[in-house]
Amino acid sequence: MASSRTILIAGAGIGGLTSALTLAGAGYRVLIAEQAAALGDAGAGIQLSPNATRILQTLGIAERLAPSAVVPEGLSIRSARSGAEIAFMPIGQAMAFRYGAPYWMLHRGDLQTALADAVAEHPDIVLKLATRVEDFAIHSNGVTAQLRDDRGISEERVPAMIGADGIWSAIRLQLGDRSKPIFRHRTAWRAMLPAAALPDEARRPVTRLWLGRNAHLVHYPVRGGRLxxxxxIVRDRWDAPGWSATAARDELLRHFSRERWAKAARDLLELPETWIKWALFDRSDLGFRGHGPVTLVGDAAHPMLPFLAQGAAMAIEDAAILGACLAQDSADPEQGMRRYESMRRARVRRVQQEARANSRVYHLAGLSAVARNVAMRSMGGERLRARYDWLYDWRPD
Ligand SMILES: Cc1cc2nc3c(=O)[nH]c(=O)nc-3n(C[C@H](O)[C@H](O)[C@H](O)COP(=O)(O)OP(=O)(O)OC[C@H]3O[C@@H](n4cnc5c(N)ncnc54)[C@H](O)[C@@H]3O)c2cc1C
Structure with a gap:
């Protein structure tokens, strides 16, 4: 398919698929190479705030997702030990009204499928599954990439390429960045249960955030409330890369003792027999720089801790800005890419830093935890939300 207007994207995660749609909207043809043989059900919940859903609305993805999205009434922040609510931050209609776009709780698979369906319907986008970008070389008029599939290696010559290949990005490494993602001494454990198996409180359309000593717990319904x-998330030393190590319930429960955790939270944690765990990494927030007609989006560019629930949202924002920059600099993708990188730097850095700060605040103990709870309680839900106007009210224009 390669033509003088084709852009190759490595990776069909949220960043790669959304970028394909914004670039096709800017008049490019797009080839996406994804190493996985199928897309869809891997991963668990993802929260999408108005800064991201606004972009999905523009791309026509929001209608596809609405039936499976859950709009939370609010965020209920609770003390792990007493179980009492510290603050309730209203979301629901109030947030949609204030920011002009909804806040959604989603299954990552539903989001990826909705994007992949839109990609499949677009005449200017081709998605090749089970195809890995192995290597690439930059030359005077573009990039030659080596793609590996079950028939062997083939070459694709394109004017520009985007690495949307996630936190362990091989494209980033080949661009010359030998630094590694930094382990932040936390592991996240996830489980997905049928809502019918849970008590009423856990099925309500509310995000519950329980704050404990060196550990916190988040739960919310997804997939139209059916799951x-x-x-x-716990303080931990286990630092293997990947999204899918299975883990034993007993190992997790050691971090959530009955003395320190309210019955409702502890009972919930006892329900799943197996858990999937992954170690949490990010990168320094010095920013990233592509090279020639190659740039990065999403976790490849700026992996972040999940404590602000912005990993997928930042990948979607990247796609919107990259599409706009390459539409404007269509004769010179390289210039458009450098502009995109400089436009993203300050915002992404702030999100990375705030997510890291939350990782400390959520896990406080003793008097520091008491002071945190008093501060949150006196601030109240509305003011807690207003602190994030800079995040949720962002627009690509
Ligand atoms: C399997 C999986 C499960 C996840 N689960 C969660 C979760 O439960 N909660 C959460 O908050 N976040 C999860 N994430 C991360 C979250 O999706 C991302 O932080 C966010 O959406 C940013 O997405 P991204 O597109 O930048 O990267 P990713 O979502 O990581 O997507 C990168 C894609 O690139 C592909 N790829 C990698 N290398 C190559 C290559 N050389 N050639 C071709 N393709 C390549 C990968 O297979 C993957 O599909 C998960 C990611 C994955 C891949």
């Missing part, structure tokens, strides 16, 4: 996503 409940549970994520427990």
């Amino acid at each position: 409940v996503n549970i994520v427990a």
Whole structure:
């Protein structure tokens, strides 16, 4: 398919698929190479705030997703030990009204499928599954990439390429960045349960955030309320890469003792027999720089801790800005890419830093935890939300 207007994207995660749609909207043809043989059900819950859903609305993805999205009434922040609510931050209609776009709780698979369906319907986008970008070389008029599939290696010559290949990005490494993602001494454990198996409180359309000593717990319904996503995050030393190590319930429960955790939270954690765990990494927030007609989006560019629930949202924002920059600089993708990188730097850095700060605040103990709870309680839900106007009210224009 390669033509003088083709852009190659490595990776069909949220960043790669959304970028394909914004670039096709800017008049490019797009070839996506994805190493996985199928897309869809891997991963668990993802929260998407108005800064991201606004872009999905523009791309026509929001209608596809609406039936499976859950709009939370609010975020209920609770003390792990007493179970009492510290603050309730209203979301629901109030947030949609304030920011002009909804806040959604989704299954990652539903989001990826909705994007992949839109990609499949677009005449200017081709998605090749089970195809890995192995290597590439930059030359005077573009990029030659080596793609590996079950028939062997083939070459694709294109004017520009985007690495949307996630936190362990091989494209980033080949661009010359030998630094590694930094382990932040936390592991996240996830489980997905049928809502019907859970008590009423856990099925309500509310995101519950329980704050404990060196651990916190988040749960919320997804897939139209039929499933409940549970994520427990603990201080830990296990640092293997990947999204899918299975883990034993007993190992997790050691971090959530009955003395320190309210019955409702502890009972919930006892329900799933097996958990999937992954170690949490990010990168320094010095920013990234592509080279020639090659740039990065999403986790490949700026992996972040999940404590602000912005990993997928930042990948979607990247796609919107990259599409706009390459539409404007269509004769010179390289210039458009450098502009995109400089436009993203300050915002992404702030999100990375705030997510890291939350990782400390959520896990406080003793008097520091008491002071945090008093501050949150006196601030109240509305003011807690207003602190994030800079994040949720962002627009690509
Ligand atoms: C399997 C999986 C499960 C996840 N689960 C969660 C979760 O439960 N909660 C959460 O908050 N976030 C999860 N994430 C991360 C979250 O999706 C991302 O932080 C966010 O959406 C940013 O997406 P991204 O497109 O930049 O990267 P990713 O979502 O990581 O997508 C990168 C894609 O690139 C592909 N790829 C990698 N190397 C190559 C290559 N050389 N050639 C071709 N393709 C390549 C990968 O197979 C993957 O599909 C998960 C990611 C994955 C891949």
